[in-house]
Amino acid sequence: MEDNLFKIEWTELSKRDYDNLDGSEKIFVNKGLKKIQAFGMQAGTELHGDLASCRKLKNRKLGLRIIFRESANAIEVIQIVAIGKREAEGRS
Numbered sequence: 001m002e003d004n005l006f007k008i009e010w011t012e013l014s015k016r017d018y019d020n021l022d023g024s025e026k027i028f029v030n031k032g033l034k035k036i037q038a039f040g041m042q043a044g045t046e047l048h049g050d051l052a053s054c055r056k057l058k059n060r061k062l063g064l065r066i067i068f069r070e071s072a073n074a075i076e077v078i079q080i081v082a083i084g085k086r087e088a089e090g091r092s
Contacts, residue, residue: 006040008033009071009079017083025062029083032057032066036078041070054081 010018021029035043035057044055047067054069063085071077 005037007077008037009077011079011081014067014080014082018080021083025064028059028062028064029066032059033080036066036068036080040078044068051081 018026018029032043041055044057044066046052047054047056051067054067056068057066058064064083065086066083067081068078069081071079
C-alpha cells in the first residue's frame with residue numbers, strides 16, 4: 001500500500017496551525033494525516049459554501065478540524081488548508 005499513498009502538502013497557514021498544537025491535538029492530527037494519505041479525498045466529509053472544494057476530518061471532543069483539498073499542482077497530492085477550531089459563526 002506504500003506506493004498508493006497520497007503526498008501531503010502544507011500551506012504556510014496550516015503548517016503554522018500544526019506547529020501551535022499541543023500534544024493531544026497533534027496525536028489527533030497525525031492520525032488524521034495518515035487517513036488522508038491512505039484515502040485522499042475519500043477521507044472525511046464534504047464541506048459547503050466557500051470551502052466546497054474541501055473536505056474535513058473533525059474531532060468534536062477537541063473541537064478541531066483538518067481542512068484539506070486536492071492540490072492543483074499535482075495528481076495525488078492532498079493540501080492541508082487549515083487546522084484548528086471553527087470560528088463561532090453559523091453551524092458546525
